[in-house]
Amino acid sequence: MSRLGTLGARLHRGEVGYDFITKRKIWYSVSILITITAFVGLVVRGLNLSIDFQGxxxxxxxxxxxxxxxxxxxxxxxxxxxxxxxxxxxxxxxxxxxxxxxxxxxxxxxxxxxxxxxxxxxxxxxxxGPSWGETIANKAWTGLGVFMVLVVIYLAIAFEWRMAVAALVALIHDITITTGVYALVGFEVSPGTIIGLLTILGYSLYDTVVVFDSLKESSKDILKQNRWTYSEIANRSINGTLVRSINTTVVALLPVAGLLFIGGGFLGAGMLNDISLSLFVGLAAGAYSSIFIATPLVTDLKEREQPLKALKRRVLAKRASAAAKGESLPESESAAESAADDDEPEDATPAVVGQRVQPTSRNRGRGRPSGKRR
The missing domain is CATH 3.30.70.3400 (Alpha-Beta Plaits)
Known part of the structure; x- marks a missing residue:
């Protein structure tokens, strides 16, 4: 197995990992700074609309x-x-x-x-004529609005409304950054650019749904255990799907980079820049938002609930009690295993450690010292 595959397996098992959730305020600050820069570019420089929109x-x-x-x-x-x-x-x-x-x-x-x-x-x-470009733009905005509504409805049904809100914020984040980059670099905005913007929404949503699905499965019985908070389970879900997200994003970026840097830059096919830049920036922003924006935002929304607040207090109290007794809780156990352990009744018989001694049968060898049949 390759090093990347080994790392992915260790991340999935929870043996290694990076704490994304705890540092979510840093990611929020970075995203806000990038978004403000994009807005400034849109206000100051504006979009370089192609002749299709101006005539x-x-x-x-x-x-x-x-x-x-x-x-x-x-x-x-x-x-x-x-x-x-x-x-x-x-x-x-x-x-x-x-x-x-x-x-x-x-x-x-x-x-x-x-x-x-x-x-x-x-x-x-x-x-x-400018009317053709305006018609394309109006239909694109209509399609974008319908897409957003359908995404929110689907995610609210398949997952929950908090995940739908987080995914919607991530999509708006990706579109804002992409259009801001167009304003800053001065590339033309053509109908091909609009097609690229609509295309990246699917890629951005794909990574987000993968993490959400893992989080949904991992947190199914979260209130039945006292070892993991929702933030920690969310962090494990991100780490478990991290290598998959990186692989899919890199594979998608390679051909788009070829169109942008080789086709549009080196070979001079400037019309390829219209769609390739939106795809390149949108794919990168989508991978970023699914890890650093969508899942941390879901965590913030979920941990406002009283049951999860109580769970966090129980987990911290249990750890403080274990630390006071000089005990250590195993960090390598999965949330599912921990939930299964906590589901056992308190008066359950403890597991036998070491060699088991089988009980002697009552009738075995009765009246015969050797136990053999005559």
């Missing part, structure tokens, strides 16, 4: 030796507006100018053909 013209050129800066300067001089130029993998250029009509588009095309030393027929010009 305008898109010019595509064949392979040319003209640099991106030269083409950008030429398009801005011809249109009088800001232009976005991307280098394509074929060696050509993709030039976007927002807010222009058909007549203005023809003027820009003629000017580009002169400045770039290309024939006018070689430059492909497409006009895009």
């Amino acid at each position: 305008g013209a898109v010019f595509t050129t064949p392979k040319t030796s003209v640099s991106v800066s030269q083409a950008e300067h030429s398009a801005e001089r011809a249109s009088g507006k800001d232009a976005i130029v991307q280098k394509l993998g074929t060696g050509g250029l993709r030039i976007q100018v927002s807010g222009v009509d058909t007549a203005k588009s023809d003027q820009i095309k003629d000017q580009l053909s002169k400045d770039l030393n290309l024939k006018s027929d070689a430059i492909n010009a497409d006009l895009v």
